[in-house]
Amino acid sequence: MQNLLDMFVEPFNRLREQFAAVVGPLFAMMVILIVGGAAAFLIRQLVYRLLVAAKFDRMVDDTGTANTILRTRVFRSPSDFGARLVQSMIWLLVVLMALYAGGQMTQGLVERFISYIPAIITATLVLILGSAISKFLARSTLLAAVNAQWSGARLIAGGVRVLIMFLTVVIALEELQIGRTALLIAFAILFGGIVLGGSVAFGLGARDFVRDWLREKATHPKGEEEDILHHL
Amino acid sequence: MDTFLSEDLKKSLAEIGEADIVVGIPSYNNARTIGHVVRAASAGLAQYFSNYRCVILNSDGGSKDNTRDVVLQSEHDVSSLLLVSSHKVNPIQRVSSPYVGLPGKGSAFRAVFAAACQLKAKACVVVDSDLRSIAPHWIELLAKPVLDRNMDFIAPYYQRHKYDGTITNGIIYPMTRSLFGKRIRQPIGGDFGFSGRLAQRYLEKDVWETDVARFGIDIWMTLTAAAEDFQVGQSYLGAKLHDAKDPGADLSNMFRQVVGSIFALMETYEPVWKNVQGSAAVPMFGFPFEVGVEPIAVNVERMIKAYAQGVNDLREIYGGFLSPATREELVACAAKSGDEFRFPDPLWVRVIYEFAVAHRNRAIDRGHLMQSLVPLYMGRTASFVIEMRDAGPLEVEERIDQLAAVFEQEKPYLMERWGASPQKEQSHAKPA
Numbered sequence: 313m314q315n316l317l318d319m320f321v322e323p324f325n326r327l328r329e330q331f332a333a334v335v336g337p338l339f340a341m342m343v344i345l346i347v348g349g350a351a352a353f354l355i356r357q358l359v360y361r362l363l364v365a366a367k368f369d370r371m372v373d374d375t376g377t378a379n380t381i382l383r384t385r386v387f388r389s390p391s392d393f394g395a396r397l398v399q400s401m402i403w404l405l406v407v408l409m410a411l412y413a414g415g416q417m418t419q420g421l422v423e424r425f426i427s428y429i430p431a432i433i434t435a436t437l438v439l440i441l442g443s444a445i446s447k448f449l450a451r452s453t454l455l456a457a458v459n460a461q462w463s464g465a466r467l468i469a470g471g472v473r474v475l476i477m478f479l480t481v482v483i484a485l486e487e488l489q490i491g492r493t494a495l496l497i498a499f500a501i502l503f504g505g506i507v508l509g510g511s512v513a514f515g516l517g518a519r520d521f522v523r524d525w526l527r528e529k530a531t532h533p534k535g536e537e538e539d540i541l542h543h544l
Numbered sequence: 545m546d547t548f549l550s551e552d553l554k555k556s557l558a559e560i561g562e563a564d565i566v567v568g569i570p571s572y573n574n575a576r577t578i579g580h581v582v583r584a585a586s587a588g589l590a591q592y593f594s595n596y597r598c599v600i601l602n603s604d605g606g607s608k609d610n611t612r613d614v615v616l617q618s619e620h621d622v623s624s625l626l627l628v629s630s631h632k633v634n635p636i637q638r639v640s641s642p643y644v645g646l647p648g649k650g651s652a653f654r655a656v657f658a659a660a661c662q663l664k665a666k667a668c669v670v671v672d673s674d675l676r677s678i679a680p681h682w683i684e685l686l687a688k689p690v691l692d693r694n695m696d697f698i699a700p701y702y703q704r705h706k707y708d709g710t711i712t713n714g715i716i717y718p719m720t721r722s723l724f725g726k727r728i729r730q731p732i733g734g735d736f737g738f739s740g741r742l743a744q745r746y747l748e749k750d751v752w753e754t755d756v757a758r759f760g761i762d763i764w765m766t767l768t769a770a771a772e773d774f775q776v777g778q779s780y781l782g783a784k785l786h787d788a789k790d791p792g793a794d795l796s797n798m799f800r801q802v803v804g805s806i807f808a809l810m811e812t813y814e815p816v817w818k819n820v821q822g823s824a825a826v827p828m829f830g831f832p833f834e835v836g837v838e839p840i841a842v843n844v845e846r847m848i849k850a851y852a853q854g855v856n857d858l859r860e861i862y863g864g865f866l867s868p869a870t871r872e873e874l875v876a877c878a879a880k881s882g883d884e885f886r887f888p889d890p891l892w893v894r895v896i897y898e899f900a901v902a903h904r905n906r907a908i909d910r911g912h913l914m915q916s917l918v919p920l921y922m923g924r925t926a927s928f929v930i931e932m933r934d935a936g937p938l939e940v941e942e943r944i945d946q947l948a949a950v951f952e953q954e955k956p957y958l959m960e961r962w963g964a965s966p967q968k969e970q971s972h973a974k975p976a
């Protein structure tokens with residue numbers, strides 16, 4: 313009789329134990345997320361007020377990066393950006409704590425994530441730096457080309473930006489160890505293709521341009537139509 | 545101050561002791577022309593300042609063409625040039641030394657300022673080493689107002705071709721006038737006279753690692769004197785002809801160093817220029833006379849093309865800091881070509897003021913900002929050339945005055961836009 317009873321009770325016990333094993337950590341996760349989220353929100357408010365009081369906006373304005381922050385249209389001001397950055401970091405910490413509290417299954421996830429963090433940080437930095445460099449160099453190219461009165465100045469500048477961004481993405485993905493070989497081959501094919509395509513296009517497409525340019529040089533020697541303004 | 549002078553120069557100055565007048569000549573590979581400048585300076589000092597203790601100081605940037613030898617060896621006895629032998633002339637000391645610091649005219653001038661202070665000079669004159677039109681009376685006209693009329697700074701006043709000095713006529717002169725209320729016609733002339741007191745003040749500034757050390761020195765000297773209430777005047781020197789070699793031949797660099805310097809000085813002297821209204825003439829010395837000027841060729845079509853391309857290709861860049869109304873007008877101007885093309889004064893003034901505000905706010909990299917002004921300047925210059933094609937010198941001068949008046953009228957617009965951004969820390973805003 314007892315055995316029969318055990319047969320019925322045992323599954324319920326196991327279910328209760330399993331339920332307790334899941335609900336406990338789940339509850340802990342929920343509590344951590346709610347309390348952590350609230351703490352992150354409060355800390356954001358506090359950091360924002362501190363930054364405003366410390367005239368952080370003006371300091372950032374002096375470095376010339378305020379406009380970049382405002383142009384994202386996500387942040388109201390550099391102080392807002394700073395406060396949200398702190399909030400995001402606290403959120404990340406809270407999520408990791410919550411996952412850690414979630415038992416063995418999620419603990420493994422956290423450990424894998426933590427070991428991956430250096431690669432993510434490096435790749436993010438590479439992307440940010442690459443994006444800034446590509447923008448700066450593209451603008452330098454555009455201005456130099458416009459002031460030299462080259463036609464297709466925007467195309468040249470756009471090409472510079474695309475090339476640098478492509479290179480940046482390849483480096484970032486390489487850092488994340490995603491599709492290493494495929495990326496390397498794709499890059500080699502693409503880069504080789506661009507060089508070859510450019511050479512062929514220039515050879516065929518710019519034939520008339522080169523001919524006209526040489527004719528112009530032959531008939532109008534250098535300096536004949538140059539301005540001799542002394543601008544200063 | 546000691547660190548601004550090379551060891552050789554310190555030793556030479558110690559041997560000289562004291563001087564009343566120092567004539568500074570910056571140079572870099574000017575062997576071909578500097579001899580003439582040194583002779584003219586020597587003759588000027590002998591003729592007009594025979595009772596003064598005078599020093600000619602060549603501040604050289606490491607010339608490879610014997611510039612310094614030419615300075616030291618060119619004719620010392622100038623009495624034959626002057627046709628005067630009756631009066632006693634104090635011997636004129638000559639020193640040539642490499643300067644220390646960043647390569648550029650500004651570093652060369654810093655050595656002159658430091659030498660003038662060490663020698664306790666009452667007056668200083670600086671003249672370019674590539675001048676072909678310098679005459680002995682230039683030294684008198686630049687130094688005498690300082691010695692006899694208590695002036696602190698004397699700017700040159702040249703007769704120039706109507707198309708010559710378009711950055712001066714279109715930006716630097718009107719800006720100097722509207723910002724500081726002083727009508728200094730050639731603020732970046734390059735040949736100046738100034739007092740020992742002002743040389744001392746220049747040395748106190750911490751600008752020698754900036755563009756001032758290169759080719760922004762001229763506008764910096766003028767604006768510092770004007771903004772800090774030193775006594776400013778100008779002397780009529782006739783025509784300015786100089787060697788074809790121009791160290792700032794690249795327009796983008798010129799804009800960065802000269803126009804960029806004036807924009808940077810607007811931040812330094814913000815409390816000063818915000819309180820200035822209108823403008824007044826400054827004392828004029830010398831006797832104005834008509835001179836022939838060298839003809840200048842201008843390719844207007846190419847300039848208009850450069851303008852149109854700039855307005856089209858740089859629209860995103862301009863969108864970052866120019867107002868929508870200004871951008872619309874720029875596009876409308878680009879639609880016209882040939883003799884129809886015009887760049888109206890109010891638009892040009894707004895462009896310059898909006899660029900000044902963008903420079904202050906660091907809306908984009910400052911080098912890029914200055915580069916993006918070049919096509920618009922081309923358009924403005926083309927418009928000026930078309931308008932003034934048949935005009936005489938007087939008419940051209942009136943036209944430039946008219947533009948300067950618009951700069952003054954539109955100053956409230958500048959202040960309004962400037963005030964919309966946070967204020968910067970001020971430095972060097974008060975005289976010592």
